[in-house]
Amino acid sequence: MSAKKLPEHPDWLWRNPDPKPTYDAIVVGGGGHGIATAYYLARNHGITNVAVLEKGWLAGGNMARNTTIIRSNYLWDESAAIYEFALKQWELLPAELDYDFLFSQRGVLNLAHTLQDVREGNRRVNANKLNGVDAEWLEPDEVAKVCPIVNISRDVRYPVLGATFQPRAGIAKHDHVAWAFARAADRLGVDFIQNCEVVDFLTDGDRVVGVRTTRGDIHSGTVGLAAAGHSSVLAAKAGFRLPVQSHPLQALVSELHEPVHPTVVMSNHVHVYVSQAHKGELVMGAGIDAYNGYGQRGSFHVIEHQMAAALELFPIFARAHVLRTWGGIVDVSPDASPIIGCTPVEGLYVNCGWGTGGFKATPASGWTMAHTMATGEPHPLNKPFALERFISGALIDEHGAAAVAH
């Protein structure tokens, strides 16, 4: 053992305070969306006496497990509006938060392998253009210009017939995004309380007045849930149901490689999405495990399937190795769109149902949730995403439409 002293710990990015008895607003869940909600409560609404309660450590759930893809090429108007708002914020955030979280607008290709894919892709490109989202249709030879390692040979089981391309899409380092938001929110006065699990809700009639936690009771008349896969568990404690199902979603990385993959490639039909992290790992993801699960792990055949899909598209990956696989718990809604808004409990708001696609929405999710909590009314961007739509039938059906299979 070396007797050398360890170096001093660098400055912490946020304080680690004990909870106060009362706050103006409480956010349950210290993932990306919860942290962003607290930041925008302070920044946009001047509500700085805010606690974010996290049962583990900050951004240790899906915020650390996603495949970091950012895009806004969704089919329906409501989705394009909220995701494009998020993308515009992503473009401003590195400067605003004074933190380079390696946002890289390297574009996303959504490959088409069937005639139906081609028709859907063209339709989505046109819908995107009408909504001010950058989008173009590429023929196979143009796909190869954007991403030379994609196999555009006709001699494969599912040849590439073309692709949609969104040049402004990209990736960012997800944990740095969380830390950037957390540092900025902390500086504005937000308390991030870690190792603090909400076990029950304090109510007065139909109104929420606080939460019971593993670190004592904390009072507030405004409480927002941003608990992703655990939203149903929390809603049950508050006495209502949510139309979401929790599933494992897995991803994997290879060992480090020289830069070979210049963009993000997604394929619905053979079902994989692939990018290359700044450090060099190939990052891959695909669909959820079919069964309900809270175990943060899934079945290996799902990994095998997405690697087979990746090899079909990228023969160059044949000698790459899986370094690590993991799973997160995603809350999937019936129309594959999020739920952001009021609940049957007055003063209690919910932000859930992002399913497999929450990371890219982080700024818009936080912005609209903060607005909803601060004013008691939804922001125009999240108004269509209310819980009420499952009764009215005004669904925002992104199943299969959102440029990704769910």
Add this chain to the structure above:
Amino acid sequence: MLLLTCPWCGPRDETEYHYGGQAHVAYPANPAELSDEEWAEYLFFRDNPKGPFAERWVHSTGCRRWFNVVRDTVTYEVLAVYGPHDPRPELAAGDPR
């Protein structure tokens, strides 16, 4: 990979099955009389417990028959397998989540 025991064919890999979600969701007795809220409940709202969950599976690449399973959604342990028309079995009191 889950190992599920089909009541008719015996233990088989998860890849032979398809998932059917929550078990024991009955079709409404009087569909014409349901309110919008009740339709929403029937169509879109399902239990999503952290712990034992009664769910449906179909042995797609085997006998193609449906059956029910009680499975822990945290440990993924299969706690009971039973027929599609049988009531959910009582399980010994364990560690409820």
